[in-house]
Amino acid sequence: MSAILDFIGVEFIVALVKAIVVFAALLLTTILVVWFERKVIADMQSRVGPSRWGPWGLMQTLADGIKLFFKEDFRPQGADKWAYALAPVLAMVPAILGFAVVPVGGVLGFGDTRVGLVGSDLNVGILYFLAMGSINVYGIVLAGWASGSKYPLLGGIRSTAQLISYETSLGLSLVPIALVAGSLSTVQIVQAQAGTVGNVTFFDGIPVLEQVSSLFRFIPNWFIWSQWPAFAIFFISGIAETNRAPFDLPEAESELVAGYHTEYSGIRFALFFLGEYVHVVVISAMAVTLFFGGWDGPIFPFLSWLWPLIWFTLKTIAFVYLFVWLRATMPRLRYDRLMWLGWKRLIPGALLWIMVTAVVNTAGIDRGVRLAVFGALFLLVLGFVIRGDPRQKTAVSPQRRVSSGAA
Amino acid sequence: MIALIVFGAVFVFALGCSIAMLFAKNAVHTALFLVGSQVALAVAFLLQGAHFVAAVQIIIYAGAIMVLFLFVVMLLGVDRSEVLVEPLPAQRQVALGLGTLLAAGITYIALTSVDLIGADRTQALAAINRDPGNVLAVARTLFSRYLLGFEATSVLLVTAIVGVMVLARRVDSVTSLSASTPSSEEREVA
Numbered sequence: 001m002s003a004i005l006d007f008i009g010v011e012f013i014v015a016l017v018k019a020i021v022v023f024a025a026l027l028l029t030t031i032l033v034v035w036f037e038r039k040v041i042a043d044m045q046s047r048v049g050p051s052r053w054g055p056w057g058l059m060q061t062l063a064d065g066i067k068l069f070f071k072e073d074f075r076p077q078g079a080d081k082w083a084y085a086l087a088p089v090l091a092m093v094p095a096i097l098g099f100a101v102v103p104v105g106g107v108l109g110f111g112d113t114r115v116g117l118v119g120s121d122l123n124v125g126i127l128y129f130l131a132m133g134s135i136n137v138y139g140i141v142l143a144g145w146a147s148g149s150k151y152p153l154l155g156g157i158r159s160t161a162q163l164i165s166y167e168t169s170l171g172l173s174l175v176p177i178a179l180v181a182g183s184l185s186t187v188q189i190v191q192a193q194a195g196t197v198g199n200v201t202f203f204d205g206i207p208v209l210e211q212v213s214s215l216f217r218f219i220p221n222w223f224i225w226s227q228w229p230a231f232a233i234f235f236i237s238g239i240a241e242t243n244r245a246p247f248d249l250p251e252a253e254s255e256l257v258a259g260y261h262t263e264y265s266g267i268r269f270a271l272f273f274l275g276e277y278v279h280v281v282v283i284s285a286m287a288v289t290l291f292f293g294g295w296d297g298p299i300f301p302f303l304s305w306l307w308p309l310i311w312f313t314l315k316t317i318a319f320v321y322l323f324v325w326l327r328a329t330m331p332r333l334r335y336d337r338l339m340w341l342g343w344k345r346l347i348p349g350a351l352l353w354i355m356v357t358a359v360v361n362t363a364g365i366d367r368g369v370r371l372a373v374f375g376a377l378f379l380l381v382l383g384f385v386i387r388g389d390p391r392q393k394t395a396v397s398p399q400r401r402v403s404s405g406a407a
Numbered sequence: 408m409i410a411l412i413v414f415g416a417v418f419v420f421a422l423g424c425s426i427a428m429l430f431a432k433n434a435v436h437t438a439l440f441l442v443g444s445q446v447a448l449a450v451a452f453l454l455q456g457a458h459f460v461a462a463v464q465i466i467i468y469a470g471a472i473m474v475l476f477l478f479v480v481m482l483l484g485v486d487r488s489e490v491l492v493e494p495l496p497a498q499r500q501v502a503l504g505l506g507t508l509l510a511a512g513i514t515y516i517a518l519t520s521v522d523l524i525g526a527d528r529t530q531a532l533a534a535i536n537r538d539p540g541n542v543l544a545v546a547r548t549l550f551s552r553y554l555l556g557f558e559a560t561s562v563l564l565v566t567a568i569v570g571v572m573v574l575a576r577r578v579d580s581v582t583s584l585s586a587s588t589p590s591s592e593e594r595e596v597a
Contacts, residue, residue: 012409083435123540127462131449134470138442141474145435145481153481160478164471171466184542 014115019100022119026096030277034061036317037324044328068273071266078148079263087146088264088271091139095278098132101125101186102285105295105308117295117308118187125186126174129286133170133241137163139275140243140260147263155259158249158335165342166240166247172350173233176357177223177290190294195221222293229353229382231291233346235322238283240342242276244323246330249338284319288312414454421447434480438473445469456533458541 035050035058042049050057075084100119108115122128137160144156178184181192196217224231240247251259261272288294297311333341356377421444428440445468452461535544549557 009409080433080435083439086439122458123536123542124458124462127459127466131462131465131470134466134474135446137470137474138477141477141481142435142439145477157478157481160474160481164474164478167470 015120018115018119022099023096026099026278026281027274029281030274031061031065033277033281033320034064034273036320037327040321040324041328044325065270068270069267073266073268074263076148076263080146080148083142083146085268087139087143088268088275089139090142091136092271092275092278094132094135094139095275095282098129098136098282099278099285101128102282102289103187103190103294104285104312105305108305116187121185121187123183123185125189126178126184126290129186129282130167130171130174134167136241136275136279137167139272143264143272144260147260149263151256151258152260152262155251155256155262158256159243159260162240162243162247162249162338162342165339166237166346169233169342169346169350170237170241172347172354173230173237174290175350175354176227176230179354179357179361180223180227186289186294189223190289190296193220193222193293194296220293220296222291222296224291227291227357229349230357231287232382233350233353234290235283235287236341237346238287239323239326240338242279242283242323244276244280245327246333247338248332249335280320280323281316284316284323285312287319288315410454414451417447417450417454420444421451435477438476438480441476442469442473445473456536456541458536459545 038060039049039056050060053059053063075081101122103116103118103121105117108117140159140163141156144152144154144159147153177189181189183189183192196219219225243249243251249259251261256262261269264272292315295308295312297307299307356373360373360377424440424444424447428437428444431437431440445464449461449464449469452458452464535541539547
């Protein structure tokens with residue numbers, strides 16, 4: 001036994017166990033998230049939602065999954081055989097792989113072995129996450145093309161344009177985080193957010209507000225306070241990357257039947273479905289890791305190893321809820337509005353914010369000044385982003401219509 | 408040991424993809440094989456301890472450039488039969504000659520400098536990865552020793568982007584989108 005252990009190494013076994021645990025946990029989470037979404041949506045629409053099998057209809061997703069497994073696996077005549085089979089896999093696997101760099105807890109000790117509760121602490125963790133996101137595009141693009149059918153092709157082309165556009169702003173929104181944390185490793189980013197904001201001398205000398213300063217000693221030192229704009233850009237781009245409402249144009253039912261996965265059925269469709277929900281979980285977990293302190297939270301003496309996991313899970317659930325909430329409330333964007341938002345608001349906004357962070361984050365600037373500048377510029381960027389589309393005001397003005405009619 | 412097995416698998420996969428890329432009839436399949444080969448190369452970089460290069464390889468080549476290629480191929484339609492008339496005369500002969508020259512060069516380097524990926528170099532790389540970290544080490548080299556080349560490349564890329572924008576520019580501005588004159592639909596080269 002020890003000979004085999006020496007041959008492959010303890011590290012390999014630890015990595016293998018981690019991989020299996022993450023995979024199993026993500027699949028289980030997906031089942032729960034699908035149920036969660038249906039329940040929350042039902043609640044928001046004054047319905048009951050799944051209620052037949054299991055307590056609160058908890059087993060409904062499992063039933064749906066079994067149904068999908070046994071359905072006929074249909075392939076259209078004009079489909080490209082290999083690309084058609086490859087597409088669902090490419091839609092799901094990178095989404096799962098993306099979770100490998102998400103730290104879900106601190107370091108556990110098993111005897112002499114120390115095991116970090118993260119798939120892999122890569123020193124290029126953020127870049128790895130982006131790389132997996134960029135591979136994910138292939139699943140949708142190929143599905144659209146390989147189906148050999150009109151609507152999937154339209155959905156595929158739409159999604160390519162959308163994903164390329166929003167990948168740019170997603171990547172740019174993570175640059176300020178790397179600047180502030182001084183690292184690309186997700187584990188070190190979480191460590192950089194440990195503790196509280198601490199003493200802020202900003203309000204000193206002002207009678208009432210002086211009391212406010214002491215409050216800062218209880219506020220956790222998460223990046224969300226200074227990096228709010230980066231978070232907004234990250235989350236909006238993240239929703240667009242997962243193809244969910246209000247950015248679900250690639251699969252707009254009312255226009256494209258079901259978009260890129262129109263021709264897919266059975267287990268292959270299930271893979272697309274799984275990929276989308278895993279992606280939602282990964283984007284939520286990444287938002288928690290980068291902006292909300294990851295597993296950071298109060299740790300109580302009993303079961304001290306469990307608390308980080310609990311805080312991480314609760315924060316992630318909050319973001320998954322946000323995803324569902326958005327789906328229930330926001331109407332789908334028009335295509336040109338989508339492109340306008342991506343290229344004319346998010347990307348310039350992200351570039352501006354990188355510049356601001358780089359300047360303000362320079363060593364030698366007082367922390368109070370830094371906070372003030374961050375606050376003021378945050379309002380500026382916010383105003384710039386939400387100012388609206390000037391074209392909307394000019395393009396359909398009645399005055400213009402009259403003049404063109406006269407001509 | 409594990410590294411050796413992975414290296415073997417990556418090697419076979421990358422080579423297989425590259426050969427299949429040459430012989431694939433369908434343009435989309437060709438692009439896919441190229442992606443496969445690039446991803447395999449990224450894994451090979453990872454094995455060497457070059458984490459940053461591996462991530463950038465996937466993000467830029469597999470993620471951005473090849474998606475754009477696929478997009479263009481999909482938009483232009485791949486059902487078109489290939490043009491068998493070669494626009495450049497003696498293209499094959501020249502390519503064969505240059506290819507042989509390249510292969511000879513690579514063989515010469517491989518034969519003369521056996522220690523190209525020797526133990527001391529990989530250990531040196533591992534030490535660098537431990538101490539300042541891979542990203543820091545790349546950044547320090549890039550922004551000190553190779554700064555001029557780096558900046559020159561970015562100027563080149565910006566020039567290309569500006570060129571594309573000039574060539575693809577529509578003359579009509581955003582405000583005249585609602586105007587129904589047919590000339591506004593025309594694309595003009597500035």
